[in-house]
Amino acid sequence: MFQYALRRVLISIPTVFGVILIVFLMVRLAPGDPAMRLAGEFAPPETIERIRERFGLNRPMHEQFGIFVVNLAQGDLGRSTRTNRPVMQDLRQFFPNTIELALGAITVSLLIGIPAGIVAAMRQNTWADLVIMMGSLIGVSMPVFWFGLLAILYFSVQLGWFPVAGRGTFSHLVLPAVTLGVSSMAIVARMTRSSMLEVLSQDYIRTARAKGLMDKSVVLKHAFRNALVPVVTIIGLQFGQLMAGAVLTERVFTWPGIGRLLVDSIDARDYPVVQGAVLLIAVSFIVINIVVDVVYAVIDPRIRYD
């Protein structure tokens, strides 16, 4: 197990390097001059030239890449060309907020998605199943943007239950977490349902029932545990999706997360911040994948990695 985890970590190192190179090239190949963006639409050319010098943007690209990699190795991602803050400081401030939001969303999706999936499986082909599956179809297809704005207008403006936007108290987290969690909630519900259905038709479930065990006990102890394996995979992947996909939710709810930082920085052609943020998101994705693979093996001892 440890060896397996270690190997996964080692394999991911080239991936990280690939990400570094792609990110570096991508921001620079996109048209638009960060110095001009920074100086404003009507700045005199000598000002623009000075800004290029200040951020080393006038150096050849391979030199810029060299500096970037050397600094990165020392844990220095440079300074934002827009705000002049160290990129590390920005990431340290915004990333935990995104994790908080993603955790909130995954909690919502599990708390509702798993019970809904179980109920749908046990009451297969009844109206309850139909309602839950319809609901999850709507949940998956609903645009986050639209759902978030509607939630604000109804729950915050009309009813006044939750704050409109911002981050701070627990009640600030509710609407964004639900908004972000809705689509994974739907996916989790569907996955739980189909996985449960498969397990419930297995021989050992019939045996358990034949032993005269209570229905509840069969479902929760015998079936659910075994149905959990595919669900865990989905949860892991969803968590990565949630972090990357939080951009829209963060915008709607003015949530100070990494997605908003990224969008603002792309808009300003703020190379150092874009590089830092994309790198961080990519690395978290890789880490989550490793964790999911390991958890997989823990839940289901039959899974062997050689």
Add this chain to the structure above:
Amino acid sequence: MFHRSIRTALALVMALTLTWSLAQTITIAQGTDAVSLDPHDVTDSPSATVVSHMYETLFDLTPEGDIVPYLATGADLSSDGLTWTVTLREDVVFHDGTPMTAEVVKGSMDRFLDPDNAFTFRFLLSRVTSIDVVDDYTLTFTLSDQFAPFLAHLTHNTTAIVLPAAVEEFGEAFNENPVGTGPFSFVSWDRGSRIDLERFDGYWGEQPGISDLVFLAVPENTTRMALVESGEADVAVRVPPQDIARLNANPNITVENVSSLRTIYIYFNHTMEPFTDRRVRQAVNYAVNKDEIAEFIFGGAVRPSDAAIAPGIFGYTSVGPYEYDPERARALLAEAGFPDGFSTTLYSPSGRYLQDIQTTEAIQSQLAEVGINAEIETLEWSSYLDFTNRPPADNTVPMAMLGWGTVTGDADYGLYALFHTDQHVPAGSNRSFYSNALVDQLLDDARSTADDSLREQLYADVLQLLHTDAAWLFLHSETQLVAVRDGIEGLVIHPTERVLALTASKN
């Protein structure tokens, strides 16, 4: 005994009421977070708005367009027109208690003018060759050549007085640690979310009617409006035109409509066929129905342009709009050799200015009616700037929408940079390559005379020439739509696109 307890109770109630009325917060929701709180380095309205509550300039531009003393008490121009002697208020202290003296002001100005700092708006004062301290509260500015709008430029928020000792102390972090002279002092800045300010008790002028001022950064329009609707914010800027009616229907909210000094236009590339022909440029102006755009795209919240600069700017004169006249447009096109029209490309930003792409799409369909087939090209903003900033040989942009805010309130700022031949891009800001020797001469003259009535006449002549030449497709000047909750008094929505709560109060 009885009386004493009543007295105590009354005193307590009064004290509570007093504290309650003093501890009032106004919350202003802006579209984006401030970028920098270093006034010299500010290039955007949200930053300028926040900074203006903490830092002050030597002179101030009133919303009515007058230049009045602010941290200065007055200014005298020498007979050769090259030296300004500025006297300062003697009762001004910075938020850390340091008094403001001529030495401090010189230090602040020297920093602003240091070419190594590369401040974008340095050019406002680039004619200053030396600043000399005369006594504690007097200093002189010597200019390289006569420059009439000098005091107007000293009203620009980027020329605000900073404390050189604080610049020294905080170094790179100065922009996050403001120390100014304004009525509010800095408390905290939660990047990307909010900025908190509090009343500065040592302020030299009228004390604010509130104790705290909060700026929220809320990019999503609907969310920003929802904040005002729910009462979590008192003020929200940039109301989308389609929300005006809904917000006004709310008994607690009023949408203020204040004109801005920003003009929106579509420029022609004067070096590119067929826009080298004045008749073609005039035809385009006649072909576009500006009133219809103002009414249907902006809900009446813009003012169709009748000159290249907006009213409220010194030097503005109405030279009349090009009335919508498609017949005349077709006739002019035929006269210019394009009886069947022509094809061109219209560059448009998307989301930079209020309803920008909607406006260019409307223009596209109106131009089609007179036979001009304009293909719309939208670019992300930094690419847009890049494409429109190239010298004529590399420039592929025939027509493009831009906006220009004459933030000093003086026509020189609005006209010189955009129409003088010396200012062709990339050296200056004249992206249209407009060139007219007479206009150049008039702009130079107006800059070097201190006679206000003469200057007004010169600018009137310039505006008339620009109109006759159809230098741009003139569109409109923007208005600022700001949603304000009832009970907020004294809020100033400044034409320079800043919302100022300097003397505001809340009931």
